[in-house]
Amino acid sequence: MALLVINSDTCKRDGICTAVCPTGIVRLESPESVPTVAAEDEAFCIQCGHCVSVCPHGALAHAVLKPEECLPLQKELLSDPAGVEQFLRSRRSIRAYKQEPVDRDILSAVLRLASHAPSGHNLQPVRWLVIHDSAHVQRLAAMVIDWMRHLIAEKAPMATMMHMDRVVAAWEDDWDRICRSAPHVIVAHAEKDNPTAPAACTLALSYLELAAGPHGLGACWAGYFNAAATFWPPLQSALNLPEGHTNFGAMMIGYPKFKYQRMPPRHAPIIDWR
């Protein structure tokens, strides 16, 4: 079966699919012909779905991306710029959580949205580890504290730079500054040698954080946790990621204890116009 099947009755030969194809394999040979993909070019398709999604006439079918999987855009649900501004500016790092688990179904829905983040070459390399058991989260947080104690004893510059003495003192005072007593932690991991993985994991986690809010959830980057997972063998063993994978980011998630009423300012962008 050909990669693209074009309905020659509805295709308007407008060249839009040709213009948006990221690898330039959708060709319009003449103004009268319908677009085609040469057999030898099919392997260059990155299955991004742009050709199917952009066609205003629904004239294209892709062999891999089934039409029913390319959902129609519901424009009436899209926010105006003011709504988008509120949405983006009201996102907050949440550091106080209800001690209430989040259903796996809800976390799965949020992760499904996170999978729509961009990835280099559309490789979609991100895999997820969800620590759903809150007692397990606390055991892992204790390992991060062990790592910090180790670095403090070694007088490692990272310990000073990250104020680890204060984080450990807080832990000993029953205040969890590692996972903020969140019920769940989500780790984004991927093949360590995949050059697209760091950006893909970061972007997917950002999508995850943004997608959490409308579900009534809050999230926060778990930077200490991720650093320990990168450097501390006992935590690496406990996470037991697939062979060849490494963590590229982690996030705590749960129901926020408090609601924010205002949106704090941030630095104005520093722009060098050329």
Ligand SMILES: Cc1cc2nc3c(=O)[nH]c(=O)nc-3n(C[C@H](O)[C@H](O)[C@H](O)COP(=O)(O)O)c2cc1C
């Ligand atoms: C890579 C990264 C790591 C972070 N690690 C932590 C962390 O370990 N603990 C924490 O409480 N917040 C962490 N944060 C959250 C930042 O402190 C937070 O984004 C910043 O203070 C701005 O607040 P806002 O996210 O509410 O706008 C991290 C953020 C990023 C981007």
